[in-house]
Amino acid sequence: MDAKISVSPTSLVDKIVVPGDVVLDLSNMSNQTIKLGGGLRQDNDAISATRAGKLSYSKPNKYSIESSHKRYIPRPDDHVLGIVVDSRSDNFWVDIKGPQIALLPNLAFEGGTRRNIPKFEVGTLLYVRVVKTNTGMNPELSCTDASGKAAAFGPLRDGFMFETSTGLSRMLLSSPTCPVLEALGKKLSFEIATGLNGRVWVNAAAPRSVIIVANAIMNSESLSGTQQRIMVEKLLAKISD
Amino acid sequence: MEIDREDGRTPNQLRPLACSRSILHRPHGSASWSQGDTKVLAAAYGPKAGTKKNEDPEKACFEVIWKPKSGQIGKVEKEYEMILKKTIQSICVLTVNPNTTTSVIIQVVHDDGSLLPCAINAACAALVDAGIPMKHLAVAICCCLADKGYVVLDPNKLEEKKMTAFAYLVFPNTTLSVLPKGSSVVEDEPVEHGIITSVTNGVMSVDDYFLCVENGRAATASLSSFFRKNFQQSQKNSSKAG
Numbered sequence: 001m002d003a004k005i006s007v008s009p010t011s012l013v014d015k016i017v018v019p020g021d022v023v024l025d026l027s028n029m030s031n032q033t034i035k036l037g038g039g040l041r042q043d044n045d046a047i048s049a050t051r052a053g054k055l056s057y058s059k060p061n062k063y064s065i066e067s068s069h070k071r072y073i074p075r076p077d078d079h080v081l082g083i084v085v086d087s088r089s090d091n092f093w094v095d096i097k098g099p100q101i102a103l104l105p106n107l108a109f110e111g112g113t114r115r116n117i118p119k120f121e122v123g124t125l126l127y128v129r130v131v132k133t134n135t136g137m138n139p140e141l142s143c144t145d146a147s148g149k150a151a152a153f154g155p156l157r158d159g160f161m162f163e164t165s166t167g168l169s170r171m172l173l174s175s176p177t178c179p180v181l182e183a184l185g186k187k188l189s190f191e192i193a194t195g196l197n198g199r200v201w202v203n204a205a206a207p208r209s210v211i212i213v214a215n216a217i218m219n220s221e222s223l224s225g226t227q228q229r230i231m232v233e234k235l236l237a238k239i240s241d
Numbered sequence: 242m243e244i245d246r247e248d249g250r251t252p253n254q255l256r257p258l259a260c261s262r263s264i265l266h267r268p269h270g271s272a273s274w275s276q277g278d279t280k281v282l283a284a285a286y287g288p289k290a291g292t293k294k295n296e297d298p299e300k301a302c303f304e305v306i307w308k309p310k311s312g313q314i315g316k317v318e319k320e321y322e323m324i325l326k327k328t329i330q331s332i333c334v335l336t337v338n339p340n341t342t343t344s345v346i347i348q349v350v351h352d353d354g355s356l357l358p359c360a361i362n363a364a365c366a367a368l369v370d371a372g373i374p375m376k377h378l379a380v381a382i383c384c385c386l387a388d389k390g391y392v393v394l395d396p397n398k399l400e401e402k403k404m405t406a407f408a409y410l411v412f413p414n415t416t417l418s419v420l421p422k423g424s425s426v427v428e429d430e431p432v433e434h435g436i437i438t439s440v441t442n443g444v445m446s447v448d449d450y451f452l453c454v455e456n457g458r459a460a461t462a463s464l465s466s467f468f469r470k471n472f473q474q475s476q477k478n479s480s481k482a483g
Contacts (some may be wrong), residue, residue, distance in 0.1 A: 020377025022418035050374035069372035097289035099338045
């Protein structure tokens with residue numbers, strides 16, 4: 001009476017899976033090292049999914065579940081936009097839309113010493129890099145890249161920040177350039193910072209350009225490439241009348 | 242034996258199912274689940290830092306709030322909250338986000354029988370929408386026993402009142418697996434034969450209870466495939482730019 005699939009699929013890569021699906025069988029793959037990204041967990045010899053989404057495989061050996069949510073799971077080396085919620089003697093407490101509040105050490109800036117600790121007010125928007133994420137500990141951030149240089153990290157002044165899903169931020173950061181950003185960039189000049197945690201900051205000379213860019217990005221989540229270009233063209237045509 | 246149900250269904254037939262996810266703007270995950278006329282809305286917030294008092298900080302904590310369609314919150318609602326909380330705790334991976342709290346709020350939109358299973362299905366869909374790590378999904382079903390001794394699935398409110406006993410049963414969903422069939426076993430039984438929650442009401446014999454469990458388990462296959470198809474549809478609709 002069970003309508004169970006009678007033939008086991010050979011591979012679930014690039015298919016949509018739900019929690020509980022066993023996606024890899026380690027007993028068939030001996031002498032290989034595989035990296036497990038987000039959404040997968042190991043149960044002896046079987047790797048099963050803990051989130052619903054698409055199973056993706058990136059060379060040479062990394063498997064992960066791609067899905068888009070409103071909250072963010074911190075991973076090392078991600079660039080995110082955080083908001084300062086408190087400052088303590090040796091760290092700033094920064095909210096990055098994850099399960100725990102993240103810590104930004106006072107000295108994690110280029111040329112940072114005890115004498116020139118920056119003063120961030122509560123509510124400052126920062127572009128930071130996630131350094132460490134260990135289970136049970138608050139994630140650690142840094143305003144420098146791996147070699148200690150500032151590299152555009154730090155506070156973002158002026159402009160407008162809005163929240164999106166993590167899937168949309170990944171799309172905005174994909175290369176080649178996302179169609180909506182390309183189409184907007186042809187007619188408007190603006191500055192944009194995208195965090196992998198679903199926050200986007202836009203700045204431009206005129207407030208109306210900021211609003212146009214923000215609305216175009218928020219509308220483009222479920223559109224394909226050509227639909228995005230058409231949407232942007234229509235929006236810009238309406239404005240320039 | 243031909244059994245007549247008022248709406249013309251066979252004893253093992255479920256009412257039409259409908260599920261939509263990401264319908265609410267503010268919660269991190271939301272879903273609405275309806276079985277026939279019974280409709281429940283679920284919202285999930287979290288994980289947020291910090292656990293409540295008397296909860297183990299080494300594990301993720303879940304909090305359930307049940308809001309009835311009308312009236313004050315009483316003992317019945319508190320019992321539903323406790324059952325839901327225990328069910329959610331068994332399907333979610335508790336060690337991934339220690340010292341966090343995830344809140345699930347259930348709002349009853351309309352109650353036409355089989356309310357708690359509908360709420361459990363809605364809560365599970367909302368947790369999937371929020372991205373909370375889970376070991377597997379939960380599919381819930383109501384089986385009731387008529388006085389003549391036959392088992393009826395997914396009753397509506399009128400049928401529920403006429404039955405001698407009913408049981409709400411929650412099973413793990415049927416999963417896709419790349420393992421050869423039969424290898425995911427726990428103590429000589431496939432994992433799908435497990436049962437997560439069972440709430441009974443009324444008087445029934447042990448054999449009747451096992452008959453209910455068997456019928457309920459057979460129906461979980463169709464519920465699981467409905468959930469899977471529904472999820473795949475919504476992923477196709479929100480296709481990202483290539």
